[in-house]
Amino acid sequence: MTHFGDHLRQRREALRKTDRRYSLRQVAQRVGIEPAYLSKIERGDLQPPSEATTLRLAGELGEDPDVLLAMAGKVSSDLQAIIRKRPKLFADLLRQLKQAPDHAILTVVREVRDGDW
Amino acid sequence: MITLARNRLDFRFAEVHGDAGCGISFQRTLRIPDDENDYPLPPGLGRFPLRHLDDFAGRVPETWVKRGGVIMPMHQAEAMWLSFGGGYGHYPCAVKVATGKIDAVTGKSWVEQLNGDPQDYLVLPEQPWLDGYCVEEGVIRQFIAMPLGEGYSAEEQITGKAEHGGLQIIVYPMKAERYEEMRKRFRTISSAFDMAGAFEGTRISQGSEDMGLAPGGRMRQQIYDDPFGLDAWDQDHFSRCFVTIANSTVWAAITGERPPTTPPTAADYTRAGLPWFDYYGGDAKALRGAEVLAKLKTVSETGARKGDMPLPENEPVDVERIVSLRGRRSQVVRETEF
Known part of the structure; x- marks a missing residue:
């Protein structure tokens, strides 16, 4: 998972250029892990951390949580729960939409309806 | 289009530009004392839940269904701030925010289009959040939820009617060509508890259930001037x-669903040694604030006139620990859940 570690380091270093609070030590502290552990993750020496830690890292670094989880080879547990509740329906849906372009997928997402006001 | 994800409204304008859009969520927060002191920014205590109103169409008044949109719970006298960004944080957008169809920046009645004189909208991503009504340069009065029809809301004080309540938002993206020009120029960076059954089939009656927003305590917050000009915004979308x-x-x-718990009082929060915030937006110019909003009676003033005590725990607070925030990442820090 070098990709995940590389991405994390690049993002953190970019933020550190303008804000010292994004040093390895301070980010690790805010996320609640040891700096040595974060360092090994960034170098790709260790597998990406747990879902909860990945989500905290996403929040800390301003990354999209689903994208960062995907880079870590994971799918968030709320999405897993959605599929487990109606497995056939959602598995069919995802397979059918696999090749669809983004704009076509956006036509099936649920919009917040605007009314008369 | 607007979608709802993780209690955030995601505005996307794929027809304008692949990057065009922004996210807006509503943060739970402390109610600052409604006195004449100016307070720093209180923390975010997590997002208010948001649901599609259509999901509860059979249980809510028909006037609510007609408006569409989303529904959000607030306790009476609870405060709230709007958090901008997340997801589509880089694309500039112009956002108008109204409460009870009264513009929170100018105090004027709701119109859809953007106006530059006086400016009646916010510019994202420069404006990271909005905590209340823009009453003077660098000062807002905090948004406080009060029952509609009791005379507290900005809407009732300005129009004399308790008609709309709630919050209204409209977002315009920057024109795609302006965005592309800017990008080239700056080489911008990349990238419950089970009560539902008991109420099945019962439609609540409209009346005291509708909440409006009213002005509360004074807070130091700048509403920034539009650095791009009216012409930058794509008002066709x-x-x-x-x-x-x-x-x-x-x-x-x-x-x-169980609503979020009541937030701690400002006094309890401060006594626990937890931080308040100040934000520096660099050289950005601030709007002067609207006279009509400055003249509104605050919740405690309206309460006093009616002989009510609408705000429990309204004693002044001595804020000692203030964290200064700068730049875009401030968002993450202020929204930390305690």
């Missing part, structure tokens, strides 16, 4: 949303 605010009891009855 917009998305708008009515946010109905339901009081907590009604929310539980409608959705079967």
Whole structure:
């Protein structure tokens, strides 16, 4: 998972250029892990951390949580729960939409309806 | 189009530009004392839940269904701030925010289009959040939820009617060509508890359930001047949303979900040594604030006139620990959940 570690380091270093609070030590502290552990993750020496830690890292670094989880080879547990509740329906849906372009997928997402006001 | 994800409204304008859009969520927060002191920015205590109003169409008043949009729970006298960004944080957008169809920046009645004189909108991503009504340069009065029809809301004080309540938002993206020019120039960076059954089939009656927003205590916050000019905004493309605010009891009855707990008082929070915030937006110019909003009676003033005590725990607070925030990442810090 070098990709995940590389991405994390690049993002953190970019933020550190303008804000010292994004040093390895301070980010690790805010996320609640040891700096040595974060360092090994960034170098790709260790597998990406747990879902909860990945989500905290996403929040800390301003990354999209689903994208960062995907880079870590994971799918968030709320999405897993959605599929487990109606497995056939959602598995069919995802397979059918696999090749669809983004704009076509956006036509099936649920919009917040605007009314008369 | 607007979608709802993780209690955030995501505005996307794929027809304008692949990057065009922004996210807006509503943060729970402390109610600052409604006195004549100026307070720093209180923390975010997590997002208010948001649900599609259509999901509860059979249980809410028909006037609510007609408006569409989303529904959000607030306790009476609870405070709230709007958090901008997340997801589509880089693309500039112009955002108008109204409460009870009264513009929160100018105090004027709701119109859809953007106006530059006086400026009646916010510019994202420069404006990271909005905590209340823009009453003077660098000062807002905090948004406080109060029952509609009791005379507290900005809407009732300005129009004399308790008609709309809630919050109204409209977002316009920057024109795609302006965005592309800017990008080239700056080489911008990349990239419950089970109550639902009991209320099945019962439609709550409209009346005291509708909440409006009213002005509370004074807070130091700048509303920034538009650095791009009116011409930068693509007024042919917009998305708008009515946010109905339901009081907590009604929310539980409608959705079967437990509303968030009441936030700590400003005094308890401060005594616990937890931080307040100040934000520096660099050289950005601030708007002067609207006279009509500055003249509004605050919740405690209206309460005193009516012989009510609408705000418990309203004693002044001595804020000692203030964290200074700068730049875009401030968002993450202020929204930390305690």
